[in-house]
Amino acid sequence: MSFETPTILMCPPDFYGIEYEINPWMSRSQQSDPKFAQAQWEALNQLLQTLNARIELLTPVKGLPDLVFTANAGLIWKNRVFLSLFRHEARQGETPVDRDWFEAAGFETIEMPEGLFFEGAGDALFCGDTLFAGYLIRSHVRALQWVAEQMHCRVIPLQLVDEFYYHLDTCFCPLSATEAIYYPPAFDDYAQHALKEHIPHLIPVVEKEAQRFACNAVVIGKSVVMNTGCPQLEADLNQRGYATHSTPLDEFIKAGGSAKCLTLRLDGEGAAVWP
Numbered sequence: 001m002s003f004e005t006p007t008i009l010m011c012p013p014d015f016y017g018i019e020y021e022i023n024p025w026m027s028r029s030q031q032s033d034p035k036f037a038q039a040q041w042e043a044l045n046q047l048l049q050t051l052n053a054r055i056e057l058l059t060p061v062k063g064l065p066d067l068v069f070t071a072n073a074g075l076i077w078k079n080r081v082f083l084s085l086f087r088h089e090a091r092q093g094e095t096p097v098d099r100d101w102f103e104a105a106g107f108e109t110i111e112m113p114e115g116l117f118f119e120g121a122g123d124a125l126f127c128g129d130t131l132f133a134g135y136l137i138r139s140h141v142r143a144l145q146w147v148a149e150q151m152h153c154r155v156i157p158l159q160l161v162d163e164f165y166y167h168l169d170t171c172f173c174p175l176s177a178t179e180a181i182y183y184p185p186a187f188d189d190y191a192q193h194a195l196k197e198h199i200p201h202l203i204p205v206v207e208k209e210a211q212r213f214a215c216n217a218v219v220i221g222k223s224v225v226m227n228t229g230c231p232q233l234e235a236d237l238n239q240r241g242y243a244t245h246s247t248p249l250d251e252f253i254k255a256g257g258s259a260k261c262l263t264l265r266l267d268g269e270g271a272a273v274w275p
């Protein structure tokens with residue numbers, strides 16, 4: 001696969017729904033509406049295309065409702081993908097589907113060693129040449145170290161302490177090699193300190209907007225796409241020279257996901273400087 005433009009993997013929400021509860025946002029008694037979910041996903045897809053992204057599609061599979069969250073398919077590094085090893089059995093069926101897609105697309109696929117849970121770009125994000133990696137709730141700290149060793153890159157493990165922010169991409173979003181959005185209370189003290197030490201420009205989000213998944217944004221160059229209801233973050237980003245675009249994603253928040261979770265940059269995030 002060659003990339004002339006930012007290229008993003010998405011999966012239509014044909015079989016999306018709240019079928020199990022593996023994070024505190026999910027409740028089977030609070031179902032998503034298939035029509036609204038479809039419309040919100042379509043609007044996100046269109047918006048990303050207007051921002052010059054090319055969208056590749058993963059075929060949805062019945063019985064795998066969270067397959068829509070392609071950020072968890074794996075971590076992309078050049079023409080390789082470190083496939084996820086999901087902590088919860090309910091999502092483990094996604095990995096063979098992801099593997100098939102990546103192989104057909106020409107990626108080299110790498111499987112995690114047994115028992116090393118790893119949830120892909122949900123928990124591992126480059127900011128510059130450093131891999132920032134969230135652990136404890138989903139990914140295993142040793143898994144993150146293993147992945148970083150394979151890439152010969154520096155990894156900064158960040159302990160996640162709030163079950164509502166169970167993946168790193170729910171509370172941290174690199175904008176460029178030197179800037180990132182974050183929600184401080186989702187991290188332990190050491191992780192907050194490490195972030196401040198390694199990233200020169202950190203933009204904190206307020207609790208109310210963190211709950212709207214402000215940190216779960218898609219960055220394409222100087223454009224940032226996020227859920228509605230994050231006016232403070234939008235203002236902060238505008239001031240830093242970013243154009244912001246909001247689109248309603250409430251149907252996906254019911255599963256604990258938003259814009260970023262619904263996407264995977266196949267050509268690597270703009271904030272990444274690969275070793």
Ligand code: ARG
Pocket residue numbers: 022023026066069071072091121122123167169170255256257258260261
């Ligand atoms: N229901 C899914 C889960 O709990 C949501 C995943 C959201 N993805 C993400 N990258 N944060 O695993």
